[in-house]
Amino acid sequence: MCNTLAVLGGRRPALVGASMGGGTSLIAVGENHVDAAALVLVDVAARLETEGVTRINTFMTDHPDGFGSLEEVAEAIANYQPQRARPRSLEGLGKNVRRRADGDFLRRVMPVGGARAHRSHEFRSDPT
Numbered sequence: 001m002c003n004t005l006a007v008l009g010g011r012r013p014a015l016v017g018a019s020m021g022g023g024t025s026l027i028a029v030g031e032n033h034v035d036a037a038a039l040v041l042v043d044v045a046a047r048l049e050t051e052g053v054t055r056i057n058t059f060m061t062d063h064p065d066g067f068g069s070l071e072e073v074a075e076a077i078a079n080y081q082p083q084r085a086r087p088r089s090l091e092g093l094g095k096n097v098r099r100r101a102d103g104d105f106l107r108r109v110m111p112v113g114g115a116r117a118h119r120s121h122e123f124r125s126d127p128t
């Protein structure tokens with residue numbers, strides 16, 4: 001984020017961060033990496049619980065080689081959030097994954113170090 005903002009230059013940004021992005025934005029502003037005009041946090045926990053962090057890390061690092069179908073993506077999400085109703089159509093899941101040349105699907109957000117980095121607390125956005 002800091003590199004992107006440096007390239008963009010110009011005015012002080014207004015940062016809007018949801019979930020992990022909110023935490024990243026909060027750290028960036030709080031540690032004076034970014035001089036933001038505003039900071040909006042959405043769905044950000046005030047305190048991290050070890051069990052919750054472990055659960056998120058497990059979800060984010062399972063299936064390091066990708067998913068064979070959108071049905072597999074839906075199944076992984078359903079296992080992670082069993083209280084959530086499954087969508088009738090899997091079409092919307094396409095925004096959360098990208099299709100590789102071999103037809104498998106990878107997450108758009110991957111652990112730092114790529115698909116095979118396990119149990120990392122750091123994630124990067126895949127721009128493709």
